[in-house]
Amino acid sequence: MKAPDYVEPIIAWRAWLVVAEVEGIRLSSVVYRNVWPPRCELEATCHRTVFAFPRIWQRKPTGHPAPTERCRCGIHGARDADHAASYVANELWQDEPLHWPLLHRAIGRVSLWGTLVECADGWRASCAYPQRIYLPAHGESDDAPVEPGQLVASLAGYGVPVELIDCDLTDGDAVVSALGMRAAAC
Amino acid sequence: MEIGDPERTYTVEPLEDPVPREPSQDPKEAPEGEPAEPEKVEAE
Numbered sequence: 542m543k544a545p546d547y548v549e550p551i552i553a554w555r556a557w558l559v560v561a562e563v564e565g566i567r568l569s570s571v572v573y574r575n576v577w578p579p580r581c582e583l584e585a586t587c588h589r590t591v592f593a594f595p596r597i598w599q600r601k602p603t604g605h606p607a608p609t610e611r612c613r614c615g616i617h618g619a620r621d622a623d624h625a626a627s628y629v630a631n632e633l634w635q636d637e638p639l640h641w642p643l644l645h646r647a648i649g650r651v652s653l654w655g656t657l658v659e660c661a662d663g664w665r666a667s668c669a670y671p672q673r674i675y676l677p678a679h680g681e682s683d684d685a686p687v688e689p690g691q692l693v694a695s696l697a698g699y700g701v702p703v704e705l706i707d708c709d710l711t712d713g714d715a716v717v718s719a720l721g722m723r724a725a726a727c
Numbered sequence: 728m729e730i731g732d733p734e735r736t737y738t739v740e741p742l743e744d745p746v747p748r749e750p751s752q753d754p755k756e757a758p759e760g761e762p763a764e765p766e767k768v769e770a771e
Contacts, residue, residue: 543738545738545739545740546737546738546739547737547738547739547740548739548740548741548742549739549741549742550739550741550745551739555728556728571728572728580746580747580748580749581746581748582745582746609736610733610736617728617730618728618730619728619730620730624728624730625728628728652741652745653739654739654740654741654745655738655739655740656736656737656738657736657737657738657739658733658735658736659733659734659735659736659737660730660731660732660733660734661730661731661732661734662729662730662731663728663730663731664730665730665733666739670745670746672745699747700747701747
């Protein structure tokens, strides 16, 4: 049995989608459509597939535990808030169809633990859970189905602080600035 | 999320659980039933 290298989780930044899933309002990853379960860690799996020799027309999962240095798998967290804010503001979420109605987008801090691959601008981890969630007070549409203020209450089921920040989610610089003001006020 | 090239791998085992889990609900002890009637035996 090998002793761990660290006994405190790494705290990183990341972006989420806020979606209306069957069981309630949940956080979802932006790039892959993983829904983050409340009160339970998200565990990484590798989504990459490889050719299934000799039937090379078939593809099969890599089957390796996530993350590894040679792959790009794992739950991603950024070192800096501005890096994560760019994923709140961009339109990357439109690349793939959403499984659930999109209500809003969020940014926050995330605890990472288990196996971690440290990268130049962040980490890839085997286990993760939100540590603090921030919701921009202004969405891209005034006729959003749920007000951001109501979403704060809905996301309280994660058991971590959820706060509104006074900014527009489509402006990454404004998101970072609002986070800075929030940190200065605390 | 694009976070650059890998630099090193390590393990983290937090001493405190980062997940605010639901408090476990211990199954309540089953209420004791009616005490059994004493078995009747014939007096010798």
